[in-house]
Amino acid sequence: MANTKLKIMKLKITLLLLLSIFFAGSTFAQVTKSIVDENKVIIQANKTFLDIEPNVLEDFESYTDFSTAFTPWILNDVDGSTTYGITDVTFPNSGTAMAYIIFNPNNTTPSLGSDEELAAHSGDKFAACFAATSPPNNDWLITPVLALGENSNVSFFGKSYTIDYGPERLKVLVSTTGTNPSDFTEISSGYIELPADWTEYTYDLAAYDNQSIHIAFQCVSNDAFILMLDDVLVSTEEVTTGSTLTGTVTNALDGLPVEGAFVEIVGLSDYTDAYGNYIIEDVPEGSLTANFMGTPTTGNSPLTVQFTDLSTSNTQLVTCSASGFITYNNNQVIIPPSTTVTLDISLSPTLSGDEMRFVVNWGANPRDLDSHLLTPEIEGTLYHIYYPSGSQGSATSAPYAALDHDVTQGFGPETMTIYDFFTGTYHYYIYKYAGDGEITTSGAVVQIYNESGLIYTLQAPTSGTGRYWYVGTIDGASQALNIINTIQETEPVTGKRNVEYPEKPDSENNQRFEINSWNWVFGDGNTSSEQNPSHIYQDAGSFDVSLTVSDGTNEKTITKDGYIITNSAVGLISVSPNEAAQGDTLTVTITGSGTHFTQGSMSIWFQQGTSKIFYNHYYTVDSVTIEVEFTFTDSHSTGLYDVFVANYQGEMMMSSAFTLNDGPGGINDLLANQVSFYPNPVRHNLIIDFGEIEDSKSVKIIDINGRIILERMRVKQNEVFDLSAYDDGMYIVCIIVDNQVLYKKIIKR
Numbered sequence: 001m002a003n004t005k006l007k008i009m010k011l012k013i014t015l016l017l018l019l020s021i022f023f024a025g026s027t028f029a030q031v032t033k034s035i036v037d038e039n040k041v042i043i044q045a046n047k048t049f050l051d052i053e054p055n056v057l058e059d060f061e062s063y064t065d066f067s068t069a070f071t072p073w074i075l076n077d078v079d080g081s082t083t084y085g086i087t088d089v090t091f092p093n094s095g096t097a098m099a100y101i102i103f104n105p106n107n108t109t110p111s112l113g114s115d116e117e118l119a120a121h122s123g124d125k126f127a128a129c130f131a132a133t134s135p136p137n138n139d140w141l142i143t144p145v146l147a148l149g150e151n152s153n154v155s156f157f158g159k160s161y162t163i164d165y166g167p168e169r170l171k172v173l174v175s176t177t178g179t180n181p182s183d184f185t186e187i188s189s190g191y192i193e194l195p196a197d198w199t200e201y202t203y204d205l206a207a208y209d210n211q212s213i214h215i216a217f218q219c220v221s222n223d224a225f226i227l228m229l230d231d232v233l234v235s236t237e238e239v240t241t242g243s244t245l246t247g248t249v250t251n252a253l254d255g256l257p258v259e260g261a262f263v264e265i266v267g268l269s270d271y272t273d274a275y276g277n278y279i280i281e282d283v284p285e286g287s288l289t290a291n292f293m294g295t296p297t298t299g300n301s302p303l304t305v306q307f308t309d310l311s312t313s314n315t316q317l318v319t320c321s322a323s324g325f326i327t328y329n330n331n332q333v334i335i336p337p338s339t340t341v342t343l344d345i346s347l348s349p350t351l352s353g354d355e356m357r358f359v360v361n362w363g364a365n366p367r368d369l370d371s372h373l374l375t376p377e378i379e380g381t382l383y384h385i386y387y388p389s390g391s392q393g394s395a396t397s398a399p400y401a402a403l404d405h406d407v408t409q410g411f412g413p414e415t416m417t418i419y420d421f422f423t424g425t426y427h428y429y430i431y432k433y434a435g436d437g438e439i440t441t442s443g444a445v446v447q448i449y450n451e452s453g454l455i456y457t458l459q460a461p462t463s464g465t466g467r468y469w470y471v472g473t474i475d476g477a478s479q480a481l482n483i484i485n486t487i488q489e490t491e492p493v494t495g496k497r498n499v500e501y502p503e504k505p506d507s508e509n510n511q512r513f514e515i516n517s518w519n520w521v522f523g524d525g526n527t528s529s530e531q532n533p534s535h536i537y538q539d540a541g542s543f544d545v546s547l548t549v550s551d552g553t554n555e556k557t558i559t560k561d562g563y564i565i566t567n568s569a570v571g572l573i574s575v576s577p578n579e580a581a582q583g584d585t586l587t588v589t590i591t592g593s594g595t596h597f598t599q600g601s602m603s604i605w606f607q608q609g610t611s612k613i614f615y616n617h618y619y620t621v622d623s624v625t626i627e628v629e630f631t632f633t634d635s636h637s638t639g640l641y642d643v644f645v646a647n648y649q650g651e652m653m654m655s656s657a658f659t660l661n662d663g664p665g666g667i668n669d670l671l672a673n674q675v676s677f678y679p680n681p682v683r684h685n686l687i688i689d690f691g692e693i694e695d696s697k698s699v700k701i702i703d704i705n706g707r708i709i710l711e712r713m714r715v716k717q718n719e720v721f722d723l724s725a726y727d728d729g730m731y732i733v734c735i736i737v738d739n740q741v742l743y744k745k746i747i748k749r
Helices: 667-674
Strands: 049-051 074-077 101-103 126-130 139-142 145-147 150-160 168-175 192-194 199-204 212-219 226-237 243-251 262-265 268-271 277-283 287-289 292-295 298-301 303-309 312-321 328-334 340-342 345-347 356-361 368-374 401-405 414-418 425-434 445-450 453-459 468-475 481-488 517-521 534-537 541-550 555-568 571-576 579-581 585-592 602-608 611-619 625-631 639-646 652-661 676-678 685-689 697-702 708-712 718-722 729-737 740-748
Touching: 126 139, 150 168, 150 192, 168 226, 212 226, 243 262, 262 277, 268 277, 287 555, 292 541, 292 555, 298 303, 303 541, 303 555, 312 345, 328 345, 356 368, 368 401, 368 414, 453 481, 481 718, 571 639, 652 740, 685 729, 697 718, 708 718
Parallel strands: 049 145, 243 340, 243 345, 298 555, 571 652, 579 652
Antiparallel strands: 074 139, 101 126, 126 226, 139 212, 145 212, 150 199, 150 226, 168 192, 168 212, 243 277, 262 268, 262 312, 287 312, 292 303, 303 534, 312 328, 356 414, 356 445, 368 425, 401 414, 425 468, 445 453, 453 708, 468 481, 517 541, 541 555, 571 585, 585 625, 602 611, 602 639, 639 652, 676 685, 685 718, 697 708, 697 729, 729 740
């Protein structure tokens, strides 16, 4: 007669351990079964281990009912004993010598589906170990090889069917070698006694991270009944193998390798060898970053700010520097995981003699802005230098100008260099080749360099229509710049519309995650989902601005505190005189517009940035004019000031028309005696003559809103500024000589 034990029906549940193991990338299934769940992969018959990431729960539902061998699990019946069955119940393999069995209580005869104590933790099936008729049990359920990543652990649910014969006993063990019992080490610190209710157990596998292991569930029960295991999960985090960045660094002038160039990416670096080669290993995958800029960031309310998205996705910044060369920066290098990326770098030599370089940077959109240079006649030929092969120019032969670096995925820098000038006019312009957005919202900036360094910075106009940004011209004989700075619909010089330039090879990388959503929070209660929104700040205050970007998988946020500062001005005032020097005492007449001046308390102050002077001086005035005496001392900073008047209601009026210069004997007096500005008023060209001043000097031209419209470093003794493209009105010329500053007002008509 078969050995059986009475089936116990009781209210208290007895836990039997049923195991389920989670295999990343796969479930424990028959070797020919295809897993089509998006989180699972296909198990092939020749697969020797199971990848664990992403995690997949082993619930034993895929195996044949009452099977005692279920690949890929490894079973070892060490005790070799026959097992107890269940009284008056039959099922395949009942009472046989076995380790574990796939038990489905619904399919026994008669069915035990109504016995709550035999219900699986999930689904219909669990792994069961029946009591040995020659106790104790020594039965093993072993996983196939598991390749762990990091932060690994194993969890499972276990119970005894009943504890009337004593609780079931279970050990959990790990092997890093084979599947013989002697290969395993206990991690459960002796056996655990399973209660009569499903209970979850979790064991840390961190000691085995980045190793291949087997996990064993050893039943060591002593004449109990049924040990039940279910829902086993081995969790681990994928370890991504770093990528390799390699390439060759060459001289943009002659194509020869550059030895000793320093290449760096995310803190990893290498120096090039004698052949210009470098290799950097274990480079992490490119990541999503959020960034933006706004123009302007300060002003009077209502203030219109144009925001430009500068975020990048799936990319890393690569820099390359070498003695005698301009540093290379490329923040659009796509680094997919676990691959080799080849990036050849061309370094431009530092400038000398009469050489001049144009460097353009911009935002993410449009994704491709192209530099174009039209030359005068050189050795009998007119040249158009731009991206097509054969048209990129040469540094050592005609046209002695070249496109050094063409960027097709946004941001820049894209560089164009004139290495030797010839008599005639050079025309430099930018063309929008591809991408969404317009040049006017691109945040594009052109910087112009010569032997002395940066001589000019120019922002793209924020108005105008067309695909062409006509930056300006250069006189080949004198190297004098003529800034045009207009957006237009026709090609410069030719006047042609809809010019078709050659197509470029597809530079899109399918492994790049494109940013597809933007969430702007402007700090005043308003938001936008546009990529490059324009927003009006109606009230005065300091506003934090944040941008959240997403590529559909990842999300990043950047917040810039106090990024926008607006002042509330309900009217304008005029200030006379609008200039003074340190040490002066003078009576300033302030005339208001509108009816905001009121009889009674008024506050007046001069403000430079966030610094205020003469704050909280109160005066009784009439409805139109205030006359106030001020004494300016050496403690007051020189420069431009906004003058504010506020009435008792807190309403403010302002003027941006007061300049404080150095006192007698200061640098300003010396400059004033030697520097001349003409003509003033100016219609087209403003000429600044520095006389005999030999010190290093630079010039900025500032509009009444405080925005720098032109800037030149290390200017010549006689410098020409073309103002014909700018609106009529008052401008401030800021001259810096040996770290001292002089301001001069000019009128453009």
